[in-house]
Amino acid sequence: xxxxxxxxxxxxxxxxxxxxxxxxxxxxxxxxxxxxxxxxxxxxxxxxxxxxxxxxxxxxxxxxxxxxxxxxxxxxxxxxxxxxxxxxxxxxxxxxxxxxxxxxxxxxxxxxxxxxxxxxxxxxxxxxxxxxxxxxxxxx
Ligand SMILES: [Zn+2]
Numbered sequence: 001x002x003x004x005x006x007x008x009x010x011x012x013x014x015x016x017x018x019x020x021x022x023x024x025x026x027x028x029x030x031x032x033x034x035x036x037x038x039x040x041x042x043x044x045x046x047x048x049x050x051x052x053x054x055x056x057x058x059x060x061x062x063x064x065x066x067x068x069x070x071x072x073x074x075x076x077x078x079x080x081x082x083x084x085x086x087x088x089x090x091x092x093x094x095x096x097x098x099x100x101x102x103x104x105x106x107x108x109x110x111x112x113x114x115x116x117x118x119x120x121x122x123x124x125x126x127x128x129x130x131x132x133x134x135x136x137x138x139x140x
Contacts, residue, residue, distance in 0.1 A: 024072040024079050
């Protein structure tokens with residue numbers, strides 16, 4: 001039995017794969033902003049007696065900020081490794097029909113990203129054969 005991932009975790013996962021550095025950095029920044037806002041609001045509430053802050057909403061804000069900051073900090077190294085690995089292993093396109101290779105001449109493979117799928121559609125410049133490659137591969 002395989003547990004199906006929930007819709008939101010699939011969306012976050014896809015966002016992370018598309019933007020391996022921007023996603024953790026964005027999470028961490030929003031987390032810092034929430035934590036900062038919490039201390040700002042608490043400070044304002046302690047100096048100005050007129051401001052009343054709900055304990056539940058403020059601690060919820062602090063908790064959410066801490067979680068986002070933590071998730072961002074934990075996933076940032078994974079994002080760095082992901083980017084480094086994609087850079088280090090460029091995929092050399094190779095047509096399965098006629099054997100034409102990318103990088104050999106000026107004629108290039110036409111790569112088309114397929115929305116929502118994990119693959120890119122590639123068209124051979126020599127024989128117009130179409131095949132698919134991993135969408136996230138760093139193409140040569
Ligand atoms: Zn070909």
